[in-house]
Amino acid sequence: xxxxxxLLSAIDSLRANxxxxxxxxxxxxxxxxxxxxxxSIGNGVRSSINSEIxxxxxxxxxxxxxxxxxDGYATLSLSDVGALSxxxxxxxxxxxxxxxxxxxxxxxxxxxxxPSIMGVTANYFMINNLDEFEAGDGLTQTDIDTRARVAVLGxxxxxDLFPDxxxxxxxxxxxxxxxEVVGVLTASGGGFSNTDDSLYVPISTAQNRLSNxxxxxxxxxxxxxxxxxxxxERNTAALEQIAEVLRQExxxxxxxxxxxxxxxxxxxxxTFNQITGMLTAFLGAIAGISLVVGGIGIMxxxxxxxxxxxxEIGIRKAVGALRRDILTQFLIESIVLSLTGGLIGIFLGWLxxxxxxxxxxLSAPLDVMTVLMAVGFAVGVGIVFGLYPAWRAAGxxxxxxLRYE
Amino acid sequence: MIRMRNITKTFHMGxxxxxxxxxxxxDIGDGEFVAIMGPSGSGKSTLMNILGCLDIPTSGEYLLxxxxxxxxxxxxxxxxxxxRIGFVFxxxxxxxxxxxxxxxxxxxxxxxxxxxxxxDRAAEAxxxxxxxxxxxxxxxELSGGQQQRVAIARAIATAPTIILADEPTxxxxxxxxxxxxxxxxxxxxxxxxxxxxTHDPDVAARTxxxxxxxxxxxxxxxxxxxxxxxx
Numbered sequence: 001x002x003x004x005x006x007l008l009s010a011i012d013s014l015r016a017n018x019x020x021x022x023x024x025x026x027x028x029x030x031x032x033x034x035x036x037x038x039x040s041i042g043n044g045v046r047s048s049i050n051s052e053i054x055x056x057x058x059x060x061x062x063x064x065x066x067x068x069x070x071d072g073y074a075t076l077s078l079s080d081v082g083a084l085s086x087x088x089x090x091x092x093x094x095x096x097x098x099x100x101x102x103x104x105x106x107x108x109x110x111x112x113x114x115p116s117i118m119g120v121t122a123n124y125f126m127i128n129n130l131d132e133f134e135a136g137d138g139l140t141q142t143d144i145d146t147r148a149r150v151a152v153l154g155x156x157x158x159x160d161l162f163p164d165x166x167x168x169x170x171x172x173x174x175x176x177x178x179x180e181v182v183g184v185l186t187a188s189g190g191g192f193s194n195t196d197d198s199l200y201v202p203i204s205t206a207q208n209r210l211s212n213x214x215x216x217x218x219x220x221x222x223x224x225x226x227x228x229x230x231x232x233e234r235n236t237a238a239l240e241q242i243a244e245v246l247r248q249e250x251x252x253x254x255x256x257x258x259x260x261x262x263x264x265x266x267x268x269x270x271t272f273n274q275i276t277g278m279l280t281a282f283l284g285a286i287a288g289i290s291l292v293v294g295g296i297g298i299m300x301x302x303x304x305x306x307x308x309x310x311x312e313i314g315i316r317k318a319v320g321a322l323r324r325d326i327l328t329q330f331l332i333e334s335i336v337l338s339l340t341g342g343l344i345g346i347f348l349g350w351l352x353x354x355x356x357x358x359x360x361x362l363s364a365p366l367d368v369m370t371v372l373m374a375v376g377f378a379v380g381v382g383i384v385f386g387l388y389p390a391w392r393a394a395g396x397x398x399x400x401x402l403r404y405e
Numbered sequence: 406m407i408r409m410r411n412i413t414k415t416f417h418m419g420x421x422x423x424x425x426x427x428x429x430x431x432d433i434g435d436g437e438f439v440a441i442m443g444p445s446g447s448g449k450s451t452l453m454n455i456l457g458c459l460d461i462p463t464s465g466e467y468l469l470x471x472x473x474x475x476x477x478x479x480x481x482x483x484x485x486x487x488x489r490i491g492f493v494f495x496x497x498x499x500x501x502x503x504x505x506x507x508x509x510x511x512x513x514x515x516x517x518x519x520x521x522x523x524x525d526r527a528a529e530a531x532x533x534x535x536x537x538x539x540x541x542x543x544x545x546e547l548s549g550g551q552q553q554r555v556a557i558a559r560a561i562a563t564a565p566t567i568i569l570a571d572e573p574t575x576x577x578x579x580x581x582x583x584x585x586x587x588x589x590x591x592x593x594x595x596x597x598x599x600x601x602x603t604h605d606p607d608v609a610a611r612t613x614x615x616x617x618x619x620x621x622x623x624x625x626x627x628x629x630x631x632x633x634x635x636x
Contacts, residue, residue, distance in 0.1 A: 005514055016502055315498045318459065319512035319559065320487020322480045397479075399459050402498065 003332075010333040013305075021337060024301040027294025028341030028381060029348065032374050034287035036349025036366065041356055042280030044364030046273065053269050055129060058232045059094075060265040061239060063225040063246070066258055074213050074221030075259040078203070080249055081121070081225055089245050092238035094230045097124040100203055101223040102211040104175040108161035115157050115199045117174065119206020125152075125185075127226055130195060134158070136168035136183030139202055143182075147204040152183040156196035174201070175210060235266050288377070294341065295381035302334050302389035313393050314401025327394040334386025335379055342378025346371055407433040407456070407567065407598075412465035412475075414451050414621075425451040426462065427621035433567075433600065438593035440609035441602045443618035450571075452618060453602045457490050457569045458482045470566050487516050491560025495572035497552040499544045499559075505531060506540040509558045516563055530558040534588055550581035557588055567598040574608055586611050 014021040065075045081098045084090050100119035105112060118124075125131045125138045134155055143150050151172055158167045158181075167181045185195060201210070203222070213221040229238035239262055246260050306313070313326055350366045357364035409431040416423040425448045433439055443449040454460035455467065458474055461482070467475040474485055486492075491512075499508050506527050513523035531540055534554040544552055553573060560568050570589065574582030586608065593599050593613075601612060609615045617625035 320515040
């Protein structure tokens with residue numbers, strides 16, 4: 001008995017009992033739908049957040065004060081930045097930027113706001129992917145060197161302070177002192193800090209005029225240092241070099257802990273991926289349980305079907321069907337059931353993840369692996385749960401099967 | 406040619422043993438038209454199962470066309486049934502919802518004929534039983550006599566050595582039954598070996614030889630042409 005005949009006869013016998021076939025498939029349909037929808041949405045969420053993080057740069061390393069080991073002082077200063085810029089001491093560090101964060105009242109004419117004020121180095125914008133400007137430009141090295149009283153505004157802040165006029169070239173007052181607006185950032189895509197409502201001034205200006213924070217030894221402090229490694233592969237090496245340089249600079253002895261902390265973007269990404277991956281797998285496993293339940297449904301109906309068709313099996317055997325022929329016939333029937341259910345489930349799952357993706361505004365694409373896995377799982381369910389009924393059918397003795405009423 | 410020697414069949418019903426056949430000898434030549442008769446409980450059905458390779462004897466020798474078929478596995482028996490034996494049952498035993506052509510093609514499918522070949526042969530067999538115009542009818546669209554003709558077509562499709570009919574007219578009225586027996590007679594005339602198991606003397610009278618079974622043994626051979634008896 002060839003495959004084509006088995007397939008046709010399987011479809012025939014399922015068509016003869018349409019309602020039953022659909023009800024039987026329902027278990028597999030629901031299981032596969034749930035697996036597909038959950039995995040797709042899970043992957044969609046993950047890839048959307050991943051791309052957001054990656055947009056900032058995967059080779060970013062953030063250095064900040066470790067408040068547990070600093071006795072309340074800030075520990076980082078511009079001399080640390082200088083030391084880390086030395087290619088002999090930290091060869092895998094490519095770029096390095098620093099910022100001083102503070103807050104003050106800002107006014108422009110009758111409009112006022114209290115934004116987060118960042119004193120930054122000139123390359124800060126580029127490292128943070130903030131180097132696109134709605135108007136004007138960023139800060140220059142000359143601005144830094146001369147402690148220029150110039151400011152770059154986030155787009156939202158610019159709208160608050162200059163609702164009706166072009167901001168570049170105008171003057172804002174920060175803590176009573178006048179600054180010239182030289183640039184406005186484009187809308188940011190989110191990220192860790194809200195750049196839309198921030199104001200940026202040269203780090204030297206901020207240290208002199210806006211922030212009093214000092215390190216234990218009296219140097220003017222910086223809030224954080226951002227470094228990039230030459231590539232994502234050099235991240236680990238760069239992290240080690242930074243730690244080594246900072247420990248030397250801060251005269252930390254062997255027994256003492258770091259007074260700074262390092263976070264790399266890849267660490268963050270890894271941790272995040274681990275959590276979402278586990279979550280997705282967990283949800284998928286729960287959905288997988290319903291697939292198993294669906295499989296039991298198939299086994300149940302196939303056993304009923306074998307009993308109902310005992311006479312048919314007897315006839316087939318009487319005219320020469322081998323055990324293998326009967327086994328194949330019933331196995332194919334249960335695979336057709338589960339595979340059809342699986343395909344419907346993939347379609348429904350795709351529909352749900354597409355709908356849900358639209359609803360929460362992310363793309364939840366059906367990836368090939370998930371589909372293959374679902375199809376494989378469905379066929380597997382058909383085989384595993386169809387094998388016993390098929391084996392029972394194949395083992396029927398023709399005399400008894402023919403006598404069966 | 407069928408040759409049975411000292412065939413026994415014992416069933417175990419719990420503690421008790423039932424001896425359905427007790428050392429039966431039987432010879433049926435090629436091209437014979439034979440009836441096997443006997444009261445219920447005589448071992449008639451058991452004999453039919455063993456003759457048809459649906460069951461194997463407990464002991465004894467059964468040669469079918471010179472081949473020893475007395476101890477075969479399930480699948481070997483299935484192959485013998487497929488190629489050597491055509492069954493016709495009292496209750497027709499057709500597959501539900503299946504058109505006549507596919508019913509008849511079923512043994513050909515298990516015999517491994519390709520699709521066009523088996524459809525040709527099935528159509529040929531249906532024409533031989535006079536159902537050339539009913540090939541695509543399903544069992545519930547056919548009369549009892551027509552259903553039995555489909556069953557006969559199925560039995561002769563693989564050109565078997567013997568055609569084994571178990572009460573083939575039992576579910577039919579007399580006229581239809583006669584028509585079915587006419588077909589058997591015709592098959593016999595064409596050189597087929599036909600064995601009819603029956604309890605109806607009128608059916609047996611249409612055959613060339615009647616074999617009586619009682620208590621698991623052949624008790625009598627009777628040929629209507631010369632009226633002679635042997636035991």
